[in-house]
Amino acid sequence: MTGCPAPRLEGHAEAVSAAEAFAAAVRPGAADRDRAGSVPRAELADFDRSGLPAITVPVADGGAGLGPRTLAEVIRTVAAADPALAQIPQGHFLAIDILSQLGTPEQRDRILPAVTEGGRVAPVLAERGGTHALDLKTRLVADGPGWRLDGVKYYSTGAITARWLAASALDPEDRLVLALIERDSPGVAIDEDWSAMGQRATVSGTTTFGGVRVDAGLVVPYWTAFEGPQLLGARAQLFHAAIEAGIAEGALADAAEFVRTRSRPFAEAYRANQAATATDDPNIRLRFGQLATRTRAAVQLLRWAAEVLDELGLIPAGPDTAAHGSIAVAQAKAFASEVAVEVASQLFALTGTSGTDRKYGLDRHWRNARTHSVHDPVDWKYHHIGAWELAGVRPPNHGQI
Numbered sequence: 001m002t003g004c005p006a007p008r009l010e011g012h013a014e015a016v017s018a019a020e021a022f023a024a025a026v027r028p029g030a031a032d033r034d035r036a037g038s039v040p041r042a043e044l045a046d047f048d049r050s051g052l053p054a055i056t057v058p059v060a061d062g063g064a065g066l067g068p069r070t071l072a073e074v075i076r077t078v079a080a081a082d083p084a085l086a087q088i089p090q091g092h093f094l095a096i097d098i099l100s101q102l103g104t105p106e107q108r109d110r111i112l113p114a115v116t117e118g119g120r121v122a123p124v125l126a127e128r129g130g131t132h133a134l135d136l137k138t139r140l141v142a143d144g145p146g147w148r149l150d151g152v153k154y155y156s157t158g159a160i161t162a163r164w165l166a167a168s169a170l171d172p173e174d175r176l177v178l179a180l181i182e183r184d185s186p187g188v189a190i191d192e193d194w195s196a197m198g199q200r201a202t203v204s205g206t207t208t209f210g211g212v213r214v215d216a217g218l219v220v221p222y223w224t225a226f227e228g229p230q231l232l233g234a235r236a237q238l239f240h241a242a243i244e245a246g247i248a249e250g251a252l253a254d255a256a257e258f259v260r261t262r263s264r265p266f267a268e269a270y271r272a273n274q275a276a277t278a279t280d281d282p283n284i285r286l287r288f289g290q291l292a293t294r295t296r297a298a299v300q301l302l303r304w305a306a307e308v309l310d311e312l313g314l315i316p317a318g319p320d321t322a323a324h325g326s327i328a329v330a331q332a333k334a335f336a337s338e339v340a341v342e343v344a345s346q347l348f349a350l351t352g353t354s355g356t357d358r359k360y361g362l363d364r365h366w367r368n369a370r371t372h373s374v375h376d377p378v379d380w381k382y383h384h385i386g387a388w389e390l391a392g393v394r395p396p397n398h399g400q401i
Contacts, residue, residue, distance in 0.1 A: 006048065006049050006050065006051045006053070006054065006116065006117060006118040007050070007051040008051060008054065008062075008063075008064060008116070009051045009052065009054075009055055009064050009066075010064060011064070011066070012066060012069065012070045012073070015051075015052065015055045015064065015066055015070050015073075015074055016070070016073050016074060016077065018050050018051060018052055018074075019052060019073070019074040019075075019077040019078055020077055021050075022046065022047060022050055022052070022078060023077050023078050023080065023081035023082075024081070025043075025046065026043050026046075026078075026081050026082050026085055027081035027082065029043075029082075030081060030082040030084075030361075030364070031360075031361030031364060033082065033084065033085075033200075033201040034084070034200050034201060034361060034364040034367075034368075035361070036200075036201070037194070037200035037201065037203070038192070038201070038203065039160050039161065039192065039201075039203045040084070040085060040201050041161060043082075043085055044085070044088060044120075044161045045161075047085070047088075047089070048118040048119070048120060049118050051064075051118075052074060052089075053089060053092060053115055053118060053119070053120050054115050054116045054118075055070060055071065055074065056070075056071055056093055056096050056097070056100075057096055057100075057112055057115055057116060058100055061100075061108055061112040061113075061116075062112060062113060062116040063096075063112070063115070063116055067309070067310045068235055068238055068306045068309035068310050069303070069306045069307055069309075069310045071093060071238070071239065071242075071306075072238055072239070072241070072242045072302055072303065072305075072306035073242075073303075073306075075090075075239055075242035075243060075246065076242040076243075076245050076246040076249070076299065076302065077246065078246065079242060079243045079244075079245070079246020079247055079249075079250065080246040080247075080249040080250040080253065081246075081250065082201070082250075083199065083243050083246055083247045083250070083368045083372065084199045084200065084201035084202045084368065085201065086242075086243050086246060087157060087199060087202050087243055087372065088157055088158040088161075088202055089120060089158060090157065090158075090236070090239045090240070090243075091121070091122050091123035091124075091125070091157055091158055091166075092115075092120045092121050092122060092123075092158060092162070093235075093236075093239060094123055094232070094235070094236045094239075095111075095121035095122075095123050095164075095166045095178075096112075096115065096121070097232055097235055097236075097314060098123075098166070098178065098220060098222065098225070098232065099111060099112065099220070100314060101225065101230075101232065101314055101315060102220050102221065102222070102224060102225060103220060104217070106217050107180065107217065107218060107220065110180070110217075110218065111164055111180060114163050114164065119162075119163030119164065120158060120161070120162045120163060120164075121162060121163070121164045121165070121166055121180075122156065122157065122158035122159040122162035122164070122165055122166070122183075123165075123166040123167075123168070123178070124153040124156045124159050124165055124166070124167050124168070124207045125153065125155075125167075125168045126153065126154055126155040127151070127152065127153055127154060128152075128154045134398075136151075136168060136169065136170055136176075137151055137152075138150065138151025138152070138153065138167065138168065138169040138170070138209065139151060139169055139170055139171075140169045140170065140171045140172070140177055140179055140214065140219065141172070142172065143213065145216060146213055146214055146215055146216045147179065147213070147214040147215075147216060147219060148211050148212065148213060148214065149167060149169060149179050149181070149187075149209045149211075149212040149213075149214050150209055150210065150211060150212075151167070151169060151208075151209050152206060152207070152208050152209070153167065153206065153207040153208075153209075154204075154205070154206050154207075155204045156190060156204055156205060156206065156207040157202050157204040158202075158204075159183070159190050159207050160190050160192065160203060160205075162183050163182070163183055164180055164181065164182060164183060165180070165181045165182075165183055165188065165207070166178045166179070166180055166181075166220075167179045167181060167207075167209060168222065171219075175221070175223040176222045176223040176226075177219050177220060177221060177222050177223070178219070178220040178222045179214045179218065179219050179220075180214075180215075180218040180219070180220065181209075181212055181214060181218070185212055185213070186212070186213070187209060187210045187211050187212035187213070188207070188208075188209060188212055189207070189208045189210065190205065190206070190207045190208075191205045191206045191207075191208075192205050193205040193206050196371050197367045197370075197371060198364070198366075198367030198368040198369070198370060198371030198372065199367075199368050199371045199372055200367075226397055226398065226399075229316045229317075229318055229319045229321065229322035229397070230315075230316070230322060230397065231309065231312060231313075231314065231315070231316050231322055231325050231326070232399060233326065233398060233399040233400055233401055234309060234322075234325045234326045234328075234329040234330075234401065235309060235314075235329075236399060236400075237326075237329045237330070237333050237376075237400065237401060238302075238305060238306060238309060238329045238332070238333075240333055240372070240375055241302050241305065241329060241332040241333035241336045241337075242302055242336075243372055244298070244333065244336035244337045244339070244340040244369070244372065244373060245295075245298045245299050245302045245332075245336045245339075245340070247340040247343075247344065247365060247368055247369045247372070248294075248295040248298055248336065248339045248340040248342075248343045248344070248369075249295055249299065250365065251340070251343045251344040251347050251362075251365035251366075251369070252291055252292060252295050252343050252347070254347070254362060254365065255288070255291075255343075255347035255350045255351060255355075255362075256288070258347075258350070258351045258355055258360070258362070259278045259279055259284060259288070259350055259351060260278075260279055262351070262354060262355075263278035263284075263350070263351055263352055263354070263355070264277075264278055264352070265277060265278050265280060265281040265284075266281055266283065278352075284350055287346065287349055287350060288350055291342070291343050291346055291347075291350075294339045294342065294343070295339060295343055297335070297339070298332075298335055298336040298339040298340075301331060301332045301335055301336070302332045302336060304328065304332070305328040305329045305331065305332035306332075308324065308325055308328040308329075309325050309328070309329065312324070312325045319394055320394070322394075322397075323388060323394040323395060326384075326395050326401050327384065327385055327388045327389075327395060329401075330381040330382075330384060330385055330395070330401055331381075331385055333378075333381060334378045334381040334382055334385070337369075337372075337373040337378050338373075338378065340369035340372075340373060341366070341369045341370055341373055343365075343369075344365035344366035344368070344369040344370075345366050347362060347365065348362070376400045380401075381401065384396070384401060
């Protein structure tokens, strides 16, 4: 970091414009980055310099103070160009929300100025080998005036190029905390061992903490967020919904371009004088119309859910308010996940066999959609939506809905 502040994006239109410029710059290299599966350092440096990492930082802390409506539009725009690049800052924006709600003045003063300069925070939360995704083995152990952190994390999206890490752990009383650590602290090791079939350029590999010293003032009592109604989970899930909607849009755009420039009409349509080109083929038009309609529905559902969260703010007024926000986002996330997978699969029915040629890289859309859509189960979202709509049963109070 140079210490020179990134530009401050003052409003919704300015932030979306910056996202559109970034998306236009990275779109041409998306297929090559997918093939390489390596850390997109240059592109992330451009993102960090764009001012986008600070759009949700409160105004009092030097940021733009923009809300879910803006963030959803920014991420959807980037995801349509490259969903791997869009996913990398997901945990960053969650960390900003956590610090805004739970952080002490000291913690905000230590972390948020770095964000306004273009630094990112990467929460490293998930672990492998437990009985479920939230079964943590990483521990925070007392060590003199501070703490020591030991453990292994996986799915460390964005950690390699972050300035700060926010590691979930259990304290000596088995309470959930976030330990804030500089990325280059002694004892931190981050591997590039991400081997999923999709979202390859996220390089969400393993982070190992081996006796990492943690400042006593940089431990956030994350468990307190879930002692009452909260929308941290819904705001994080909105980000994922934006990625899915963006994947659908990107896949649909690539399918349209392929049909216009490379595909041929089916012979039966050509011989019957129904189609001189693939864009005239009645069945291609039918299928494309269906996919375009579902994609736009996913985008509008995303925007509606984002507006709901904008109206509710970071801290909900009560449990029913929190439930309303969580259910709105669950609807957007579940639907967008299904649409992204559908469009990314059905595009081959539009493009024909030539669209499966690896040189075009169209398969990345399905691999990205399928990989990202199983981040958390869609079926559970529909279950909670149904319980709320039918019987007024609030969804569980955790970070994945």
